[in-house]
Amino acid sequence: MMRREIPLFITSVVGFIFVIRFFIPHEPFYSLEDVSSSWIQVIQAFAIWLGILNLLKVSLDKIYKKERGWGYSGVIIFSFLAISIAGFFFPLWEERPAGYSYLQHAREFLKPGTSFDWFYWYVYSPLSSTMFATLAFFIASASFRAFRARSFQATLLLLSGFVVMFGSVPVGNVLFGWLPAGWQVSDIADWVRNVPQVAGQRAIQIGIALGIISTSLRLILGLERAHLGREE
Amino acid sequence: MKVKTGVLGIGLILLLAAGAVGQWLLPPLEVGAKDAPNDAGKSLLVLWKLSPSDTKGDKAVEGYQILRARSAEGPFEPVGTAAKGDTLFTDHVPQNGTDYYYKVRALGPEGVFAESETSGPAQSKAQWFNTERVNALLAVVILVSSILYFVYKAQSGRELYIRKIAGLEEVDNAVGRATEMGKKIVFCPGRLDMDNVQTIAAVLILGRVAKLAAEYDTKLEVPNVYSMVMVSCREVVKEAFLKAGKPDAYREDDIHYITQDQFGYAAAVDGIMMRDKPAAVFYQGAFFAESLLFAETGNSIGAIQIAGTAQPAQLPFFVVACDYTLIGEELFAASAYLSKEPRLLGSLKGQDVGKVFTMAAISLGVLLATLQTLGLFPREWVAAFANLFLVR
Numbered sequence: 311m312m313r314r315e316i317p318l319f320i321t322s323v324v325g326f327i328f329v330i331r332f333f334i335p336h337e338p339f340y341s342l343e344d345v346s347s348s349w350i351q352v353i354q355a356f357a358i359w360l361g362i363l364n365l366l367k368v369s370l371d372k373i374y375k376k377e378r379g380w381g382y383s384g385v386i387i388f389s390f391l392a393i394s395i396a397g398f399f400f401p402l403w404e405e406r407p408a409g410y411s412y413l414q415h416a417r418e419f420l421k422p423g424t425s426f427d428w429f430y431w432y433v434y435s436p437l438s439s440t441m442f443a444t445l446a447f448f449i450a451s452a453s454f455r456a457f458r459a460r461s462f463q464a465t466l467l468l469l470s471g472f473v474v475m476f477g478s479v480p481v482g483n484v485l486f487g488w489l490p491a492g493w494q495v496s497d498i499a500d501w502v503r504n505v506p507q508v509a510g511q512r513a514i515q516i517g518i519a520l521g522i523i524s525t526s527l528r529l530i531l532g533l534e535r536a537h538l539g540r541e542e
Numbered sequence: 543m544k545v546k547t548g549v550l551g552i553g554l555i556l557l558l559a560a561g562a563v564g565q566w567l568l569p570p571l572e573v574g575a576k577d578a579p580n581d582a583g584k585s586l587l588v589l590w591k592l593s594p595s596d597t598k599g600d601k602a603v604e605g606y607q608i609l610r611a612r613s614a615e616g617p618f619e620p621v622g623t624a625a626k627g628d629t630l631f632t633d634h635v636p637q638n639g640t641d642y643y644y645k646v647r648a649l650g651p652e653g654v655f656a657e658s659e660t661s662g663p664a665q666s667k668a669q670w671f672n673t674e675r676v677n678a679l680l681a682v683v684i685l686v687s688s689i690l691y692f693v694y695k696a697q698s699g700r701e702l703y704i705r706k707i708a709g710l711e712e713v714d715n716a717v718g719r720a721t722e723m724g725k726k727i728v729f730c731p732g733r734l735d736m737d738n739v740q741t742i743a744a745v746l747i748l749g750r751v752a753k754l755a756a757e758y759d760t761k762l763e764v765p766n767v768y769s770m771v772m773v774s775c776r777e778v779v780k781e782a783f784l785k786a787g788k789p790d791a792y793r794e795d796d797i798h799y800i801t802q803d804q805f806g807y808a809a810a811v812d813g814i815m816m817r818d819k820p821a822a823v824f825y826q827g828a829f830f831a832e833s834l835l836f837a838e839t840g841n842s843i844g845a846i847q848i849a850g851t852a853q854p855a856q857l858p859f860f861v862v863a864c865d866y867t868l869i870g871e872e873l874f875a876a877s878a879y880l881s882k883e884p885r886l887l888g889s890l891k892g893q894d895v896g897k898v899f900t901m902a903a904i905s906l907g908v909l910l911a912t913l914q915t916l917g918l919f920p921r922e923w924v925a926a927f928a929n930l931f932l933v934r
Contacts, residue, residue, distance in 0.1 A: 329682070332672075332675065332678070333672055333675050333678075333679055334670060334671060334672070335580060335581050335582040335668060335669055335672050336582065336583075336668040336669060336670050337582065337668060340582040340668065341582075350737060353770070354735070354768075354770070357768070357770050357773075358769060358802075359769075360769040360773070360799070361766075361768070361769030361772065361799035361802075362770070362799075364769065364772065364798055364799040365567050365798070365799050365801070367795070368795050368798045368799075371795065378817065378818075379813070379817045382813060411637070423916070437805070437809075438803070438804075438805040438806075441808055441809050441835070442805055442831065443832060444830060444835065445835060448834045448835060448838040449893060450833060450860045451838060452834060452837075452838055452859065452863050453862075455862065455863075456862040470818040511854050512869045514854050514857070514869060515854060515870070516897070516900050517636035517869075517870045517871035517897070518852040518854075518870040518871055518874075520685070520871060520893050520897060520900070521870065521871035521873070521874030521875065521893065521894045522739045522874065523682075523854070523893075524685075524851070524874060524889050524890070524892065524893040524896075525684055525691060525742065525743060525874045525877075526739060527686060527689055527889065528683075528878075528886060528889050529742065533693065533885050533886060533889065534746065534877060534886065535747055536745075536746045536749045536778065536877060536881070537742050537745045537749075537774060537778060538777065
């Protein structure tokens, strides 16, 4: 009972206070945002350990039980240990600046030239970039499916895409230069971007804003409580 | 004697020159200071009328320097500068309730300046209500009242019509398909923490998916970006399994942490999909560049995919690559829609009242702006109407 009622009570009180804070710039409400932001950071700092320990436990379990794909878990454990050692203990094998204690030096693990920095630039960064780069191929395959004119809407999408694409590159106006002034393909592309596209985006955003207010109100009033582990 | 006369002569010439400069560089006029409105205090507005020397095209005034003191006699310390043509400066003072005095200097070329009379005293203080947000308060009151009204109506047994949301209708089928195929379900609750409403909405949907998964004995995996979200997801899934009478089927490690790194998470989820080939994948919550990486991978393995996000930039990717997509507000409506709980459905109807008001305001604004373009309505009135909806 208390396990759910206390979080509900906290949600309601904090929710109401923050709504009030938006309209009252006076203390004690004014500084609540900064205070809560600090609290969130403290909680997140502790919570990250929860995540790390869970990741290690799940990965070690997979290795121990030789579950399918356990090799990937091995890579996780190895990477975790390597980057942790590089971050925490690099002053043990790297030259320490004159007059620096071990801890003073250890605080500079982000500086260029450290082992941690090496891992960042030569392991982490290329891997991240690789993942991001695959997006280009996925966009191509997704576009191929989306732009097949199978229905009226899909045809409309295809035509809009065609116009916006040609309107965004110089060759578009060369190929369609015979169109009258003001009706050039770049003008039509600008219109598509600035009128129907913006109208659609704003409609979605207004719906989202109302949805957020409605959901927040349900949470503050305690009508919505499934996220606490009880589905009404 | 001749040398002394020469020095005196040069001094006289310099004094005359300075006097001449002083004549064409005049100080700003009517300097005043007052408390900045609608704030938490510690701010004063310093206002003045432009120096008569500050004219367009004339380079006599290069800018203004604002000086502050705690007494009318000084000493005055510079606290900031304002550009040529400016007549307002916001000074952030150290204390509320303390008298401050101001002078404003018109700055000329080569360090020449002309100083105003002393102005003040002025005191800063915090306000108890931000009058610029009256419109927002009114909107909140209308929206909250309508939501509460419809919640009350729903509780008293009135049947409410809610349009069908295809993506949510398909949740049961997606779980059923996974059961028939003997494959798992993957649920991604977005890439933001529990302080984001989208994540909360995602966790609420997870409750329904987990309940079905428990009833059908289907494995459910929830890879997480944040450990706080992981804990919430565990609570919800555990409760769903308990409610389905299958507490033994609940496996805590199926709801696990991955990483807070964007592409690390993307690689891990793609890996899970490629290795385990889940039959159904749910992407609910806030997603960014990884949305298409997920959706295309899911598409390539033939999984039924149901996405839902309030990130407008990611919606096209989900629409293209997923079978069903909850667009914006549908994500927030999902919990009420799936639970069929009258109180929650009532809140959706109340939300519709907000939409009606918004549409009416937009339509009226379009009409007025059109009339103004045709010269049938004053521009100032259209601007005043638009300002009614501006929240500062």
